[in-house]
Amino acid sequence: MRFKKYTTQAELAAFLRELAEAVENGGTGEFECVDAFSKMKIGVRNEYGRLRLKVRVETPATCTPGYEGTEARPDYETLKKRMKSSFRMLVSMIHDGQTPPAEAVESFLADSGLMVTYPGYGDEFYESYSRCCAAFKEAFESGDVARMHEAVDNLVHEKGRCHAKYA
Helix, strand or coil, rough: EEEEECCHHHHHHHHHHHHHHHHHHHCCHHCCHHHHEEEEEEEEEEECCCCEEEEEECHHHHHHCCCCCCCCCCCCHHHHHHHHHHHHHHHCCCCCCCCHHHHHHHHHHHHHHHHCCCCCCCHHHHHHHHHHHHHHHHHHHHHHHHHHHHHHHHHHHHHHHHHHHHC
């Protein structure tokens, strides 16, 4: 969902209430799938007595009209950007002694499995990286934060080795 429009303060307030309701309980129409957002950006600027409202909400592909049930294989750069987001969260939470959400771990491991199928981006590192991912998965499933810490540090090391040559 993406739009820009000029509005009044009363209309802005009603819009924000409707958006909050959609985030909390699911929405319909222009607010469909807002509750499943991955990123939301709202900007409001007062311009000569009118408010310019600018909204951008990113939702999963499954919420896109015309979605057929199969996601296309992402290009390598899109995949790496997605992995960067989940990996940052994993490293940060584990280094803080917290267990990351299963959804973030599953997303990162699935993306890692997909990444190693792209030829020409560090093929010689893929096998050792995959072993590190398997060790991380086992550590996560055990619930042992110390093991997760060691495993995620190994992933950071493997990432550094590959990116030193290919990034």
